[in-house]
Amino acid sequence: MSAPMESSPGGSSPRGSSPGESSPGESSPGESSPGESSPGAPGRSSPSATWRFGELEISDAPDRIDLDVVHGYLVRSYWATGIPRELVARSLEHSLVFGAYLAGHQVGFARVVSDRATFAWLCDVFVIEEARGRGVSKRLMECVLAHPELQGLRRFSLATRDAHGLYARYGFEPLGDPTRCLEIVKRDVYLA
Numbered sequence: 001m002s003a004p005m006e007s008s009p010g011g012s013s014p015r016g017s018s019p020g021e022s023s024p025g026e027s028s029p030g031e032s033s034p035g036e037s038s039p040g041a042p043g044r045s046s047p048s049a050t051w052r053f054g055e056l057e058i059s060d061a062p063d064r065i066d067l068d069v070v071h072g073y074l075v076r077s078y079w080a081t082g083i084p085r086e087l088v089a090r091s092l093e094h095s096l097v098f099g100a101y102l103a104g105h106q107v108g109f110a111r112v113v114s115d116r117a118t119f120a121w122l123c124d125v126f127v128i129e130e131a132r133g134r135g136v137s138k139r140l141m142e143c144v145l146a147h148p149e150l151q152g153l154r155r156f157s158l159a160t161r162d163a164h165g166l167y168a169r170y171g172f173e174p175l176g177d178p179t180r181c182l183e184i185v186k187r188d189v190y191l192a
Contacts, residue, residue, distance in 0.1 A: 051143050056136060057101040058143040065092060065099050066106040073109070073126050078161060080124070082190035091124075098144055100127065100136050107131035110140050116149045122158040137163075141170050 048061035071088045074080040080088075091111065100108030108127040114120035122144065127136045144150065158172060175181055 049147075051139070053135075053139050055102055056134070056139055058098060058139055059101065060096060060098050060143075060147065062092065062097055064101070064106075065097050065109070067092070069106045069128070070109050070124075073128065074124060077124075077126065079159075080190065084190065087190075096147065096149060098140060098147075100131075100140050102131060102134075102136075108136045108140050110144050112144060112147075112150065114150060114153070117152075118154045120150055120153050120156045122156065125158075125163075137166055138169075141166065145170055 048059065050057060050059040050061070052058075067085070067089055070092070071083070071085045074083050074088055075085075094113070096112040096114060096116075098110040098112075099106050108131065109124060110122065111124040112120050112122055125137070125140070127140070145156075150156070156172075158167060160167060
């Protein structure tokens with residue numbers, strides 16, 4: 001099942017395609033949405049887009065993100081326990097963000113950190129407990145991977161403790177050679 005993608009004003013045509021309508025990198029017509037305008041985040045090369053799947057709506061409009069919902073979830077998550085609200089707000093400003101909405105209320109989120117040319121890091125993905133089991137995470141992933149600014153990347157990475165099955169459906173797999181990847185981790189940085 002695919003849904004129409006709408007773009008907000010500012011470009012000559014809608015961006016990209018609805019997930020499932022065309023392969024990555026191809027464009028297909030979408031419906032114009034004159035009522036939804038967003039200038040986009042700093043560094044964005046195109047206007048915001050919205051994908052609709054029945055009552056579910058996925059949008060990459062930064063101004064639609066509910067900081068209370070995002071911070072409220074992340075502050076108690078296993079990967080960002082105790083993260084300050086101001087830090088969450090700053091992370092949103094410098095990322096490509098995706099919100100999932102049911103009846104106008106945000107129920108899910110994903111954030112992508114990327115140079116939009118060669119690399120992307122998918123992080124902070126969640127669906128609130130009350131909205132789970134309704135396919136929200138799957139639609140969120142479809143929209144992230146279909147996003148026009150994330151096509152043609154050489155590497156798209158993420159880290160997860162418990163959602164390997166979800167991400168494997170979309171082509172993510174364990175590191176081919178974990179000995180080539182290094183990191184600096186400050187586990188309790190938000191709890192200090």
